[in-house]
Amino acid sequence: RAADVTIPIIVKDTTSFYWQIVLAGARKAGKDLGVKVPELGAQAESDINGQISILENAVSGKPAAIVISPTEFKALGKPIDEAAKSVKIIGIDSAADSKAFTSFLTTDNVQGGRVAADGLAAAITEKYGKAEGEVALITALPGVGSLDQRAKGFKEQLAAKYPGLKLIADKVADGQATTGLNITTDLITANPNLRGIFTSNLIMAQGAGQAIAENKAQDKIKVIGFDSDEKLVKFLSNGTLAGLIVQDPYRMGYDGIKTALAASKGEKTEANVDTGANLITKANMNDKRAQELLNPKLD
Amino acid sequence: MTDHDISHRSSSGQSEDVSAAAAHLPILELRGLEKQYLGTHALKPADLAFKAGEIHAIVGENGAGKSTLIKLLTGVIPRTAGEILFRGEPVALTTPLEAIQHGINAVHQEVVLCPHLTVAANIFLGEEQRRFGLLQHRHMIREAQKILDDLGFALPAHALLSDLTIGQQQLIATARAATRGARFLIFDEPTAYLTREEAAQLFALIRRLQKSGVTIVYISHRMEEVFELADRVSILRDGRLVGTRNIGETNENELIGLMINRSIEQIYHKVPFTFGKTILETKNLTGNGFEDISLSVREGEIVGLYGLIGAGRSEFVTTIFGRHPKSSGKILWDGKEVRIERERDAIKLGIALAPESRRDQGLCLSLPVSLNLNLPIYKQLSRNVLISHREEARHADNQISDLRIKTSSRSASAASLSGGNQQKIVIGKWLNHGAKLFIFDEPTVGVDVGTKAEIYRLFSTLLENGAGIILISSYLPEVYELADTLHVFRRGHLVASHPHKSVTHEDILTQALGSASTDASTRN
Amino acid sequence: MSLETKDTGTTPKRRFNVLFGLTLFALLLVLWLVLSLATDSFWTGNNISNLLRQGSMIAILAIGQTFVIITGGIDLSVGAIVGFTSVIVAWLLAHGFPVWAAILITLGIGVCIGLFHGFGIVRLGLPPFIITLATLTSLRGIGLLITNGNTISIDNDPFTEFSRNDFAGVPNLFLMVVLVGIPAYIFLSHSRWGRYLFSVGSNAEASRLSGVNVKGTIYLAYTLSAVCASFVGLLLASRIGVGNAMQAEGWELQAIASSVIGGTSLFGAVGSIHGPLLGAFILATINNGANLLNVNSFWQRVITGVLIIVIVYFDQLRRRRR
Amino acid sequence: MSLETKDTGTTPKRRFNVLFGLTLFALLLVLWLVLSLATDSFWTGNNISNLLRQGSMIAILAIGQTFVIITGGIDLSVGAIVGFTSVIVAWLLAHGFPVWAAILITLGIGVCIGLFHGFGIVRLGLPPFIITLATLTSLRGIGLLITNGNTISIDNDPFTEFSRNDFAGVPNLFLMVVLVGIPAYIFLSHSRWGRYLFSVGSNAEASRLSGVNVKGTIYLAYTLSAVCASFVGLLLASRIGVGNAMQAEGWELQAIASSVIGGTSLFGAVGSIHGPLLGAFILATINNGANLLNVNSFWQRVITGVLIIVIVYFDQLRRRRR
Ligand SMILES: Nc1ncnc2c1ncn2[C@@H]1O[C@H](COP(=O)(O)OP(=O)(O)OP(=O)(O)O)[C@@H](O)[C@H]1O
Ligand SMILES: Nc1ncnc2c1ncn2[C@@H]1O[C@H](COP(=O)(O)OP(=O)(O)OP(=O)(O)O)[C@@H](O)[C@H]1O
Numbered sequence A: 001r002a003a004d005v006t007i008p009i010i011v012k013d014t015t016s017f018y019w020q021i022v023l024a025g026a027r028k029a030g031k032d033l034g035v036k037v038p039e040l041g042a043q044a045e046s047d048i049n050g051q052i053s054i055l056e057n058a059v060s061g062k063p064a065a066i067v068i069s070p071t072e073f074k075a076l077g078k079p080i081d082e083a084a085k086s087v088k089i090i091g092i093d094s095a096a097d098s099k100a101f102t103s104f105l106t107t108d109n110v111q112g113g114r115v116a117a118d119g120l121a122a123a124i125t126e127k128y129g130k131a132e133g134e135v136a137l138i139t140a141l142p143g144v145g146s147l148d149q150r151a152k153g154f155k156e157q158l159a160a161k162y163p164g165l166k167l168i169a170d171k172v173a174d175g176q177a178t179t180g181l182n183i184t185t186d187l188i189t190a191n192p193n194l195r196g197i198f199t200s201n202l203i204m205a206q207g208a209g210q211a212i213a214e215n216k217a218q219d220k221i222k223v224i225g226f227d228s229d230e231k232l233v234k235f236l237s238n239g240t241l242a243g244l245i246v247q248d249p250y251r252m253g254y255d256g257i258k259t260a261l262a263a264s265k266g267e268k269t270e271a272n273v274d275t276g277a278n279l280i281t282k283a284n285m286n287d288k289r290a291q292e293l294l295n296p297k298l299d
Numbered sequence B: 001m002t003d004h005d006i007s008h009r010s011s012s013g014q015s016e017d018v019s020a021a022a023a024h025l026p027i028l029e030l031r032g033l034e035k036q037y038l039g040t041h042a043l044k045p046a047d048l049a050f051k052a053g054e055i056h057a058i059v060g061e062n063g064a065g066k067s068t069l070i071k072l073l074t075g076v077i078p079r080t081a082g083e084i085l086f087r088g089e090p091v092a093l094t095t096p097l098e099a100i101q102h103g104i105n106a107v108h109q110e111v112v113l114c115p116h117l118t119v120a121a122n123i124f125l126g127e128e129q130r131r132f133g134l135l136q137h138r139h140m141i142r143e144a145q146k147i148l149d150d151l152g153f154a155l156p157a158h159a160l161l162s163d164l165t166i167g168q169q170q171l172i173a174t175a176r177a178a179t180r181g182a183r184f185l186i187f188d189e190p191t192a193y194l195t196r197e198e199a200a201q202l203f204a205l206i207r208r209l210q211k212s213g214v215t216i217v218y219i220s221h222r223m224e225e226v227f228e229l230a231d232r233v234s235i236l237r238d239g240r241l242v243g244t245r246n247i248g249e250t251n252e253n254e255l256i257g258l259m260i261n262r263s264i265e266q267i268y269h270k271v272p273f274t275f276g277k278t279i280l281e282t283k284n285l286t287g288n289g290f291e292d293i294s295l296s297v298r299e300g301e302i303v304g305l306y307g308l309i310g311a312g313r314s315e316f317v318t319t320i321f322g323r324h325p326k327s328s329g330k331i332l333w334d335g336k337e338v339r340i341e342r343e344r345d346a347i348k349l350g351i352a353l354a355p356e357s358r359r360d361q362g363l364c365l366s367l368p369v370s371l372n373l374n375l376p377i378y379k380q381l382s383r384n385v386l387i388s389h390r391e392e393a394r395h396a397d398n399q400i401s402d403l404r405i406k407t408s409s410r411s412a413s414a415a416s417l418s419g420g421n422q423q424k425i426v427i428g429k430w431l432n433h434g435a436k437l438f439i440f441d442e443p444t445v446g447v448d449v450g451t452k453a454e455i456y457r458l459f460s461t462l463l464e465n466g467a468g469i470i471l472i473s474s475y476l477p478e479v480y481e482l483a484d485t486l487h488v489f490r491r492g493h494l495v496a497s498h499p500h501k502s503v504t505h506e507d508i509l510t511q512a513l514g515s516a517s518t519d520a521s522t523r524n
Numbered sequence C, D: 001m002s003l004e005t006k007d008t009g010t011t012p013k014r015r016f017n018v019l020f021g022l023t024l025f026a027l028l029l030v031l032w033l034v035l036s037l038a039t040d041s042f043w044t045g046n047n048i049s050n051l052l053r054q055g056s057m058i059a060i061l062a063i064g065q066t067f068v069i070i071t072g073g074i075d076l077s078v079g080a081i082v083g084f085t086s087v088i089v090a091w092l093l094a095h096g097f098p099v100w101a102a103i104l105i106t107l108g109i110g111v112c113i114g115l116f117h118g119f120g121i122v123r124l125g126l127p128p129f130i131i132t133l134a135t136l137t138s139l140r141g142i143g144l145l146i147t148n149g150n151t152i153s154i155d156n157d158p159f160t161e162f163s164r165n166d167f168a169g170v171p172n173l174f175l176m177v178v179l180v181g182i183p184a185y186i187f188l189s190h191s192r193w194g195r196y197l198f199s200v201g202s203n204a205e206a207s208r209l210s211g212v213n214v215k216g217t218i219y220l221a222y223t224l225s226a227v228c229a230s231f232v233g234l235l236l237a238s239r240i241g242v243g244n245a246m247q248a249e250g251w252e253l254q255a256i257a258s259s260v261i262g263g264t265s266l267f268g269a270v271g272s273i274h275g276p277l278l279g280a281f282i283l284a285t286i287n288n289g290a291n292l293l294n295v296n297s298f299w300q301r302v303i304t305g306v307l308i309i310v311i312v313y314f315d316q317l318r319r320r321r322r
């Protein structure tokens, strides 16, 4: 019976809103499909060892399949190979160095970074006429795979498509909104000609948005954030932020569980699904699709 | 025993005055008071009444339960059974604050003050003077200075307590207790760290307090003090109250007999040895706190150092021991100049130091007795890297029985021992080290008469084995009786040296105090 | 330290008198001078405002922490309290409580947390490290449960603008430091209870024997620390405009470091109010300066570590020479 | 604690003898029993292996930390050392060093860090809290500089498989705990250096005057702690197959907590080897159990905090009654 079927979902960090949306999607799928879905995850996105332990524990519980979002590409490879010996593994969000995935649903974070660069360039062009000037990048934490990929995509795209945009600061914070705020303030102080900032996750966007508001700099400096919550949507609608890159975490969670159930029954599943990263600005934020992404139905 | 009395006994006239006052009702009464620690029955049911206005001495061996009794009276520790009546009313006395509110105050045996606070802050701790809720810092310092000056203690009220010597801290504790308007004041071995001068000041203070109607309990191991001060004396043995005597109706021998259940013919055990070759010699040694000290110690010799608090004796010996750097001068060992840069160099040469402050320098209080006794000799106790636990235990047990250290076991923490027994550890840890020169800095502080005699006998054994001893004591009779050569220190200078018992107490005191023309005296 | 030896005056070789004699305040001024010369933007009104804002929250935490450290304890929970109370106030505002009520309730919760710490130490006999570590863990959990891992937005503009505004050119946040600092100074240096904090830290037994209410003093110290932390929680909520349980992570270490840099001894009985304030603003200056100089953020960590060592070393030398 | 009063035997009212008399080991067994009854999967070979693996690294850190705490100090840098040395070994392997050389060099770097801590405390006179906090910050920075904020992959299969394999059914990682624990036990309880750690922690001055090499003992303690941490760095690198400077964040607090739960006193001179081991595995069990019981990860934090209080409280009671 399906009710006895357990499919744990392991996310990177249970304390972030993004992953809560993923979990909400998975929860909904569990309810719809009659599957038990333990919601697991480490306490911080950078805690590789913690996630390996959780994966090991999950395998101990003899589930039908496991849905996991690997924290680190290389590090989770072997443990996933190991786990795949006894259960089917479905990957979501990020990849890992393993061929053992039955199926894979991701946002391409590098692509997300590229989209962010496009969005920033567009915002600067709209204000200054040309995609030119000084821009900065603020990363929440060092050593986190997905954040590094976003930074990589962003920088690549700047170099390739927008030679006029000069990356003058590449800052790495400590995961605290206040630090993001302080860094942004100091960037504004030290660089009077700054025109744009890309903050590659939710918390940094909150901090940076607050700094922009504090310095009343939204006309001068365009900020692109990554992921969204109520606060950021408000910033977007009042122009503090120029744009948000939004993924579809809810679908990732929902489809992850759905795919896993199918795989555990031996059904054939698609090997790779890209769930996409979308730029949302003030202009398109009221579209139906944008509203779906910005206001995922959390129960 | 000869009478090594500090000064003139209280006149008999005075003791009659007091016995008139003593006719008053008992101010504090104990009924079946009892204290049991885990493993130790520290105080067995005791009945005792303190009369208003008397000076009541309590004597007993180390570990007899004297401090325990005091702690019960001041609410420091809870009692196991019994009741306490204060002015006829039963009192709970569960917290020190309650005792203070009743006017019961104590100067405890271990100096319990706050080292990080100033002298004035310590004196007023718990009773700060305020105006509009704010502390009156300057006023308190002035007041404290006045109190100290009135008592004749020449100490600065604004100094940090930790800058004072332990004896000076003892005086501060006394000053604090004396100025709190207490009706009942307890002194637990207040003279242990004091020199005769300071002790005399203290006695004057105690008498003054008595005149103003304060009842005083006085604990001491120095019999002559008991006879000088007290109106009555109670004797404790093994946690049991074995008797109370009017001071006029007893004598030292009876008290000692009651305390230790045997009599001691002779406390100062002195066997004259022929001196061997010189072990240690200092030449014009100068350091922080002393200047230009030249003296020597020979095999079989006790060299005594006497002086007032702060005379520089401790600094001098700790410098020899390598704890502090010397600034000039020479140290010769076996006739050869040696460099002693740290304690381990001294220990390697064969010097052992039992320091003056057992609490700060002598003991690891939180650790077992056994570890404390073995600390200097773990190298000897270990084969390759491993310690021989059997040897460790054997050695500790030997010391415990040889020195009659009263402890529930060798693994009890040093903190659980009575003051005098802790002192025995400080000495005992060096006895098996095979040292050639023993430096004892105030070795008998807080040690009972019986054990004192044993320690002195121990000195003889060490001397017999060819060792030399430097003995520092602020208790003049001790150095006077024991030292083969007695050096007098004053303000960091060696001002006089005397062969065994060649001058009187008074001469030595005058030299230590520095009045008259003593500096040109008998240097040998 | 268990190592602190009292032999003074034994290192006559070193003679960089000028540097070694610097007080902490002078060190801060030197840092400022260097930064003013090295960058155009440091010594501008705007940046000084920023700097004052950036150091404020840690400064207030450090004051509270100092009370606790003076008693010989430690409060690891302050960061978690900040995050937790930011959630509380955001929740209260979101549920229609008026600002004054939300603030009072939040501070009241701070009081409760502090009392609980006191209870754990005094009644249950737990080491301060353990009880505050436990509340650290639990409070983060409760905060996350309340928000479900989310952030709670604060829509109350007067509340969020407070931290952004100035009063006579001085940022409100810094005024809050003054508002906390002055009573804290009076309390610590001129009240009986302040004196008791020191005496308990110096020798709890001696204090007890002198009739000091040792248990009450412990309760007081932890309550003050928790109230300071919940006050910072309010400020943080105002500054970032959201309540989020995972904010202020690691701030406990920064607060302790500020306090220790400011001369507080972790062995108790040594500390002041101006010390932790200076410590907090030294740390803030290091970060601000590194940002303005656009120092690579990895180098920034290395430099912070080295500067902490250097500053505390100089300060120790100065103290020892006194 | 500054509060620890010595009046024992005054609480004869409480009589939950059975619970209060439990040793830490018994408490761990009770936890295990409860979990075995509550879940099917707890008491399976596989899960016990997992549990042993999961507790191992903190256990080894806690042993090192205990040496330091016994001397009255603290080592906040251990988490950073773990992350840093994982980078070092990954870098060395990536640059073609043979495994044995990479391991030796990494451990050697651990020694250097420990010696530096000793130097800072003994020579510069810095509080242990400050010097280790400074290295914490700096080492993370240096590690990030080496990796440029990235991770370094380890392609050496024998190296990475080590942590996954068993020996006679016992996970290698746990064997490493035994490998460290037994010499550590012998060192602490049967060698004179172990005695010196205690004596220095109890009274450094008295130890000096008894001929103990106090400075050497301090150097030794911090070196042992740093070496344990760099050993854990090797294990971590093997387990996660990468070197990453930001790993093991907050492990210092877990190590200290394990040690204190295991009965070590932060005031020095009290501690053992089995205590921190039990502490680490109690913490690991709480996490493992919560995962198996599918406790919401937010509740998990709350429960961890509460359990820490309960466990330490019981343990304190037991100790006090002895
Ligand atoms: N905290 C404690 N725990 C256990 N036993 C203790 C404790 N304090 C004292 N004792 C024991 O109680 C007994 C009485 O000690 P107490 O300190 O009262 O002796 P004392 O008469 O003051 O001795 P001294 O002259 O050496 O100061 C001793 O055997 C001592 O070991
Ligand atoms: N750490 C120190 N720094 C400066 N001066 C000191 C220090 N310690 C002691 N002194 C001074 O050195 C002198 C000698 O002190 P010391 O303690 O050696 O005297 P002492 O003869 O042993 O007296 P006591 O009877 O107190 O043992 C005193 O004047 C004292 O103030």
Ligand SMILES: [Mg+2]
Pocket: B066, B067, B068, B109, B188, B418, B419, B420
């Ligand atoms: Mg006594």
Ligand SMILES: [Mg+2]
Pocket: B313, B314, B315, B356, B441
């Ligand atoms: Mg002396």
